[in-house]
Amino acid sequence: MVEAYVQDILHVPFCGDVFMKLFEHEAKEIFRTFGMPLPLGGVAYTPEEARTRAIEVGKPVAVKAQALTGKRGKAGGVRFANTPEEAEALAKDILAMRINDLPVKSILVEEKLSIQQEIYAGITVDRNERKYVVIGSAAGGMSIEELAETSPGKIIKRHVDPLGDLQAYEAREIAIDMGFKGKQINSLAGLFLKLWSIVEEYDVELTEINPLILTTDGRFLAADARLNIDDNALFRHKKLIENMKRDTVEQNEREKLATAEGMAYVELDGDIACICNGAGLTMATLDAVSIYGGKASTFLDLGGGADAERVEKGVEIAMKYDKVKAILVNIMGGITRCDDVANGIVSAKQDGDITVPLVIRMVGTNEEEGQRILNEAGIPFLQTMEEAAQKVVTLAEGEDA
Amino acid sequence: MVEAYVQDILHVPFCGDVFMKLFEHEAKEIFRTFGMPLPLGGVAYTPEEARTRAIEVGKPVAVKAQALTGKRGKAGGVRFANTPEEAEALAKDILAMRINDLPVKSILVEEKLSIQQEIYAGITVDRNERKYVVIGSAAGGMSIEELAETSPGKIIKRHVDPLGDLQAYEAREIAIDMGFKGKQINSLAGLFLKLWSIVEEYDVELTEINPLILTTDGRFLAADARLNIDDNALFRHKKLIENMKRDTVEQNEREKLATAEGMAYVELDGDIACICNGAGLTMATLDAVSIYGGKASTFLDLGGGADAERVEKGVEIAMKYDKVKAILVNIMGGITRCDDVANGIVSAKQDGDITVPLVIRMVGTNEEEGQRILNEAGIPFLQTMEEAAQKVVTLAEGEDA
Amino acid sequence: MAVLIDKNSRVLVQGITGSQGTFHTKAMLDYGTNIVAGMTPGKLGEEVYGVPVYDSVKQAKREMDVTASIIFVPAPFAGDAALEAIAADLNPVVVITEHVPVQDEMRVIHVARAKGISMIGPNTPGIITPGAKQKVGIMPGHVFADGKVGLMSRSGTLTYEIAAGMTNANIGISTAIGLGGDPCVGLTTIEAVKMFSEDKDTKAMVLVGEIGGDAEEKAAAYMKDHVDKPAVAFIAGRTAPPGKRMGHAGAIISGSTGTAAAKIAAFKDAGIPVGDKPSDVARLLEEIL
């Protein structure tokens, strides 16, 4: 993923794990409203539309799968057509693809560019400095990742005053430091300033143009466009979301259920579902499972206010993932009543909702009563997370046998 | 003028003499795009349109002359109609009016409001602090001028961080300091924040809502709207100007000519036209004329690069004002050639363009040659501005005789 | 006398009339916190558990001489609430609210820094000083015992877990600071370390970190050269897969810094033992104390 490149570049991770990712064509629609120079072209949802787009462009085109991953090039999702007929045929192939296990629902048909140079331009949040950082390199394209390792000096970084704006002179200095001269300094600076305006306006966490093409006739054109928006700021961008007419993130059924409940849900390769409250505690629980030789299938952070109902909901969602062979519930509660939770779990088990072994560890009111209820129902209730982790690993192994 | 009120409030003059003033209905169109609460209604250019607007409003209306002056109320430019027919009749009357010597070309037809309280809200540039200042008072409307004198403490002022923004909490503090309570604090703060967004977006020098009406049913509505935009920033607002389809300022023929030449031109009550380069020098020249008993008809600052051609142009424009009985040209030049200017003036005089006495005082290259040429043509060329002022006063008096 | 919060703190609750604000005001009062005022615009004159409510921070400061603030205002308005507290020179300013937009966070963080104010969070459980019976936060107070160990953490419930383990082992806490789970937070680990190293009532420190960012690496490097007090660390996320969302923002792993391995190595390089499991923390503390 291109994100990974930037992270390598910065040698820092991103500020913010949660962002709404826009498709290239959606990002470019926003770019367009800010006057960003773009290749001719447009989005298509069917091969026929792709043909129409190619006719409109009137020259050889690139046909590009719209996918929220940086690997589409390697996956064969970007191809070139000399005629509208070819474009239609390619579109048919590409629309039948799955990239990273997600179907390709749309394609972007754009003029094929005559390339003099591939450049990298991006802005993201530097969580360590707690500032936006503008990143540019005269050597963009697929080689940026390599460049970050071999010649980090060729990657120009500049932080933006967190109480101010990216200034025009700063944008020019970036262009100069990237090695540009003459009129290209102002052109490229203008492009960075537009990118900054987009970042400010749309609460952007990461935007990238990679590659930014310098054409053989000396124009800068954004050949690709990546735009991730801070999920926490979506309330400021209701119009954008309405206009998109799609979910803000691409999710499977289980992820959707968890999101709807305000829970964080990640599927992993193992077989033990860890259901906890708090991301740190959940990670520590995964780590503990690993120490005792197990492997997690599920990271499920119930979030704030974990009560009986929420624990049950979490177990229900976790059960829908077919890799799950055992469940570990680890709740660090305060006022949560353990007997309530125990009763809920027992009733779910009796209804047949829980078909794999389940271990509970919980801190809260009425711990002893909760323990009694669960033990009676044959569900282990343990007092430390180490014991619980050890137990669940054993139970999962039992399921394998 | 309402401006004068604000100036009195601040006890400081404005930052910036030059601004494009918007008509109330134009200002309200901008207000609307920022979600500012406005009375129902719309602009009309004919009595028939006024009737249509009144029907659309569907209740008693105010019919308001659109004029770039605060005196329209006293001039009878704001009246009330109970029926569309009445509105049409009033519109006919008002569209026939002249206010401050300018024709009324349009009217705003708006619902008549049920008033609980009249409030003042505005933002302008405080030139002394070199910051924007937000101004509010719970006692708005026509009495604000009086209030500024009698109870300046009732007028709340708050400067905006020149490197930042008006913050929501600051807007709330203004509302609280103005004496509002409960939900009105947030409503009014929201209104100030919108006003601030408009100021930032449109390079506003002065915006006022006076009165801002608190209706009997508890809503805040901008009953009036004033918006003056920094002329120097109009290059950032080309779209706005295009959409307006009118000149950016209302000017008479002579003012237009001067503006087209980049000269500053103000007509006064006296009979001596003072044509100089630089506002300070022009003002000092007016003052000198006054010291010797004369009175200026014209302030004409030629601006930068005063050469022979520019001086001639200035004289031509000045001659078009029928109050002018004598002209004083006072140029503090550097490289300007006095003989060139002299030749230009003499030729203009011979062509009959100059029909009143003219005195020239100029500092520059070839002063003696210029003096010779003018003296030969019977035009006094003097070496100090005091002599020149004295001379022009005598000549203007001679014209009176 | 611990750090950030003590018996002289006069605490303001911003957003006191909201459900979270009201609930935790009660809990804080019950614990013993010196809450003297609340604030919600438009609610002047109301009371919440006897605490008078004001329209603005300025009013609350004028009337009740508040010195510190805890913020329960909803995310869209939390940044503004923090700016209001900072403008009134309250210190610390504890932002409990989660899901604050990162642009707002960055602005507020740097405004606070410019004024030398400690902003804690956003997305923090808050601060607790058990010895002074002062809790400016939402943590269950009973799991924190009074003592001489300074605890700082980017995590919420994991902190309670570790604190409970310490309490069971009869190891008490001078002050516990929740630094906040968001990638961009005000008070950083290194700043918390500095505070504890200067606090004469703190004899040792516990650092609870998680993957993402370089806060732990920076703190470890600083401690290696500048801090004599013994310390123990714990890092969550050793088994988190790279680049996966792990519930909140601190939990992305990427690059060569930010990994659990990098953080653990940094601590070990500074001579700071790192626990494998939360329960190891109390055990390691027993060894070094």
Next chain:
Amino acid sequence: MAVLIDKNSRVLVQGITGSQGTFHTKAMLDYGTNIVAGMTPGKLGEEVYGVPVYDSVKQAKREMDVTASIIFVPAPFAGDAALEAIAADLNPVVVITEHVPVQDEMRVIHVARAKGISMIGPNTPGIITPGAKQKVGIMPGHVFADGKVGLMSRSGTLTYEIAAGMTNANIGISTAIGLGGDPCVGLTTIEAVKMFSEDKDTKAMVLVGEIGGDAEEKAAAYMKDHVDKPAVAFIAGRTAPPGKRMGHAGAIISGSTGTAAAKIAAFKDAGIPVGDKPSDVARLLEEIL
């Protein structure tokens, strides 16, 4: 050794390749100004009257160690040019450009203040120190003679008028500062007064003001209490009608301050004589010197 500009100044011309920039570079070089670099983005490698041109202020500073800047950049870009000079710690920064948007002016003014940099203008004729043969501006150099009087003015040509009158009366100038004709300018009258009052080569001061603003009133009040050096003032606009546009922004009259009468009264209250006509300035100086 005068103020702001002296023989050690190494001057950068921003916008040197524009017509104004080129023209006045020649005029400044002819006068003797130590112009060592020019700057126009994209023009690196060019020369203007032998002065090397750079793409950025940073480059010019690195290569030619510039210390001060004069800006001829068109109004839409002048604010940015000033920010660039300020970021590079050039001091003073003289903004000749007129018609700079007031929002840009306000921002730049406060950025410069925060860094303690003297920004002169916008809309100023610049600064001239005749004794050092240094002119960082567009004024006709020959009307300013070397001497001991500090001259500060919000006006352009009116300053030349008064300077010429002084020269004719054999009264020379230490430094003349055009403060700029816009309502919002960087260096204010009171700041210029402070500089001159601390300058040992300045024995007396001339303040040329005009209607609008309270810069003169503030300066007069300061001088009454803090300045011993003799001074003379002149105010343009006694006969300007209230509220009328008078050519540039400083010239609006309104309120009770800002009038010529108020300014004259303030000076008289401070014991500073005020001339009725520009020529009175030299006469009054003769009386007090």
